Amino acid sequence: MHELGIVFYIIRDVKQAAKENGVEHVSAVVMNIGEVSTIVPEYLTDCWRWAADKEDMLRGCELKIETVPAVTHCDNCSSDYPTVKHGKTCPHCGSTRTWLLSGREVEIKQIEVKT
Template sequence: MHELGIVFYIIRDVKQVAEENHVDHVSTVVMDIGEVSTVVPHLLTDCWRWAADKEPLLQGCEMQCNTIPAVTWCDECKREYETVKYGKTCPHCNSDNTWLLHGNEVEINSIVV
């Protein structure tokens, strides 16, 4: 649901980078989207298509989404595990004293011009 709002932020940032680099057209925007970022890649690319075509700089510009796996760190047994599979509780020692290492990214990785 918030994907459209996020697309407007991406457009703002890409426009700024394009201006700084004297670029007049961007052909691809590459995103890094964490597995537990709450952003749904196919909704993001749908919203992107709708909004990007309204900008001369971004007409026909593709969006590629890389998925960043979610990994949680357990402070108790000092091991890592897959967040999506096990959630908050460590599968090795059953502790809830755990923290997300990565997987909540919503980042613009790069643009292809």
């Protein structure tokens, strides 16, 4: 249940950001989650509901997830291609000299506060 651990980190950072901005209650948290971040969005929102409702500041707070596509760059032919479909091997030239450009994000994009 690796998503629960991740939820605890999100809660810690959201509470800190809310405190720094003088916010008493957060109504929504928007996350950027990379396609190959190993996080299952459904599990994350389930864990979030359970854990967030235990915090006064986050009771009823919604977790919104925006998916960041995974893109791999090929050093051999300088092209970018979708990671999930093609993996480590470049579909254009067959090279494995490739690296992940984006898709591992586990980032708090923003928090929303009802005024």
